[in-house]
Structures are given as C-alpha cells and as structure tokens.
Amino acid sequence: MARRWRRWLPGLLLVSPSIIAIGLFVYGLIFWNTRVAVSGKHDEITPYGFDKGRNFVDLWSQPSWPGAVQNALVFTVAFVGGALALGAFLAFLMDKGIRAEASLRAIYLFPMAVSFIASGVVWRWLMNPAPPQRAVGLNQLFGKVGLDALANSWWQHPTWGMAAMALPAIWQMSGYVMALYLAGFRAVPEELREAARVDGASEWKVYRHVVFPRLRPVTLSALIILGHISLKVFDLIMAISGKQIITYVPAVATYVEIFDRHDPANGATIATYLLLAVALLVVPYLVWSVRAERTR
Known part of the structure; x- marks a missing residue:
C-alpha cells in the first residue's frame, strides 16, 4: 500500500x-445555480428558501419562454444542418485535390479564429433589414446586381428569422467541420477505394458505400460540438439583434431575468434547463466513447 x-x-x-x-x-x-433555481428568490431582498421546484413549471407560463425555446430549436436545426452540409462539401472538394488546397484550407479555417462578437458586428451590417431606399449590406448588394428579389428582412423575418440568424454561425464554424471531415476522408485507406473502383463502383458509390459509412464517428462528434454551441448561443445574438423578442433564446433570457428583471431564481432555472439540454447531448456521447474505447 x-x-x-x-x-x-x-x-x-x-x-x-x-x-x-x-x-x-x-x-x-x-450546485449553487441549482440551489438558486429551486429557491423562491425572485428579487434581491427575499432570502433563499426551497420552493419545491415550482420555478421549473411556472417558467412555461411566461409568454416569452416558449418562444425562446422555439427560437433555439430553429437556430439549432439551421446552424447544425448548415454547418455539417457546408463543412462536408468543403472537405469533399479538398479530398478531391483542388488547387491551392493549403491556402483554401487556411481561408476556410480563419473565421473560427474570430469571436462571435466580432463576426456578429460585421453580420449585423451585412444583414441590415433596412428598406430598399436605405438598404445596406447584402440587401444593397442584391439591388446593385439586379437581384432585388433576394433582399429581405433577414433576422427580423417572422417565420425564418432565426434561420437567417444562423448564417453567421454557419460561416464561422463550417471551416472547423471541414477540418474534421477532411481528417476523416484522409483516414480512409486508399486500398478500400481502389477495391471498390475495381469492382465497377462509380466515384459517387465509392463515397456513398465506402467512405461516408466510415465517417459516422466524425459526424457524431461534429453534431455534439455544434449542438451544444447552438443551445447556449448568446454573444452572436446580442451582437446582431440585442435583447429583442423576435430573437429571444434561453441564454438571452437568462441574462434578462438576472440583470434586467433582477430575478435570480428564474435566471438560474433557465440556466439549469440549458445545462440539462447540453447534458442530453454530451452524456450519451461520452458513454458511447467509453464503450468504443473498451471494445478496441
């Protein structure tokens, strides 16, 4: 011993x-956040006291909360789907050996080095929803090239505004997804591809039946990383639109409840919901990773 x-x-x-x-x-x-979430401290004076978890139920009766959850889901679907699709496509182009691959790879990865605050300031100008006579950014560009039909209200659109809000996040994270997929492409042995080509498989079938099935762990990793980023997005929303109800998401709601409405219990409750949502993504992935390591 x-x-x-x-x-x-x-x-x-x-x-x-x-x-x-x-x-x-x-x-x-x-632990402290959970303690506040199950307390009745809805102002800065009331002492902490156990309220039997009523905050988690009462939160759903607030008018802004269901909309915040819906906005987060729309943003997550658009961001995760768009970043995965664009990243996989860029990795496919790189894997086919296009010219100036090293330079393009650096260009695609560069946005990841920029913070969401910095990119949000730029995209706030690009997606400015000003009317045609005062259009700037992308709307002005569309007007000058004769594509006025593409000009729109972007993140202020009542139906797909949160999907437009995901565009800056897709631009910023697709390079990272490209790097993940490119590593996965390069890890597939060339002998497997050649064997499929000898058997008469077209290039599309080689990727569909040989390459892409071996990229499932890469896809799962990218899905987990992007998913937890999208669920707790805050700085990008605040940089582009601020605390507007049309782009209200749980992370912004936490800030508003604690610092604007001075309601620590509700803010901690929302933060706990975010923690549980992220845990639903991360914990199964960790369990799967441990089991995969043991079977090797």
Missing part, C-alpha cells in the same frame, strides 16, 4: 490544483 501511495502521490499532487479548480468553479457553481 505504501508503495502504491509513493507511486500515485506525485501525480496526484500535480493534478490536484486542476481538480480543486474544477470542483470549485464547475461543480460548485452548478
């Missing part, structure tokens, strides 16, 4: 600061 402790102790001491920091600033704050 003493020998084991001598062997473990240096490593344990080395990682103990990280363990303490994670325990305090991650799990400790999760």
Whole structure:
C-alpha cells in the first residue's frame, strides 16, 4: 500500500490544483445555480428558501419562454444542418485535390479564429433589414446586381428569422467541420477505394458505400460540438439583434431575468434547463466513447 501511495502521490499532487479548480468553479457553481433555481428568490431582498421546484413549471407560463425555446430549436436545426452540409462539401472538394488546397484550407479555417462578437458586428451590417431606399449590406448588394428579389428582412423575418440568424454561425464554424471531415476522408485507406473502383463502383458509390459509412464517428462528434454551441448561443445574438423578442433564446433570457428583471431564481432555472439540454447531448456521447474505447 505504501508503495502504491509513493507511486500515485506525485501525480496526484500535480493534478490536484486542476481538480480543486474544477470542483470549485464547475461543480460548485452548478450546485449553487441549482440551489438558486429551486429557491423562491425572485428579487434581491427575499432570502433563499426551497420552493419545491415550482420555478421549473411556472417558467412555461411566461409568454416569452416558449418562444425562446422555439427560437433555439430553429437556430439549432439551421446552424447544425448548415454547418455539417457546408463543412462536408468543403472537405469533399479538398479530398478531391483542388488547387491551392493549403491556402483554401487556411481561408476556410480563419473565421473560427474570430469571436462571435466580432463576426456578429460585421453580420449585423451585412444583414441590415433596412428598406430598399436605405438598404445596406447584402440587401444593397442584391439591388446593385439586379437581384432585388433576394433582399429581405433577414433576422427580423417572422417565420425564418432565426434561420437567417444562423448564417453567421454557419460561416464561422463550417471551416472547423471541414477540418474534421477532411481528417476523416484522409483516414480512409486508399486500398478500400481502389477495391471498390475495381469492382465497377462509380466515384459517387465509392463515397456513398465506402467512405461516408466510415465517417459516422466524425459526424457524431461534429453534431455534439455544434449542438451544444447552438443551445447556449448568446454573444452572436446580442451582437446582431440585442435583447429583442423576435430573437429571444434561453441564454438571452437568462441574462434578462438576472440583470434586467433582477430575478435570480428564474435566471438560474433557465440556466439549469440549458445545462440539462447540453447534458442530453454530451452524456450519451461520452458513454458511447467509453464503450468504443473498451471494445478496441
């Protein structure tokens, strides 16, 4: 036993600061947030007290909350689907060996180095919903090239406004998805592709039946990463539209409840819902990853 402790102790001491920091600033704050969420502290004066979890039910009776959930779902579907499709397409072009691949790869990856705040400021101008006589950004560009029919109100559109809001996020993260898929493409042995071609498979069938089935782990990883980003998106929404009801999402609702309405309990309740939504994505993926490692 003493020998084991001598062997473990240096490593344990080395990682103990990280363990303490994670325990305090991650799990400790999760515990505190949950405590506030199940309390009746709906102002800055009322003391903390257990309210039997009524906040989680009462939140759905607020007029703005169901719309925030719907907006988050629309944004998630548009963002995840668009980033996966565009990233896979760019990776396919790279895998086919287009010219200047290294330069294009750097160009596609560059937006990921920009923060959502910075890109949101630029896209706020690009997607300005001003009328035709005062059009700027993309609407002005469409007018100058004779494509006035494409000019629209973008994120202010009552039906697909949140899908338009996903455009900056798709532009920013599709390069990252491209890198994931490109690594997956390059990991497929060339012998498998050649064997399929010898058997008479067309290039499309080679990708459909040989390459893409081997990219399922890559797709799952990209889906989890993009999904949790979309569920807790805040800075991009605030940079483009601010705290407007038409682009209200749970992360913005948390900010409004805590800092504008001074309701810590409701804000913590929304944050708990976000934590559970992210956990529904991440936890099954972690379980699958552990099981996949054990079967190797």
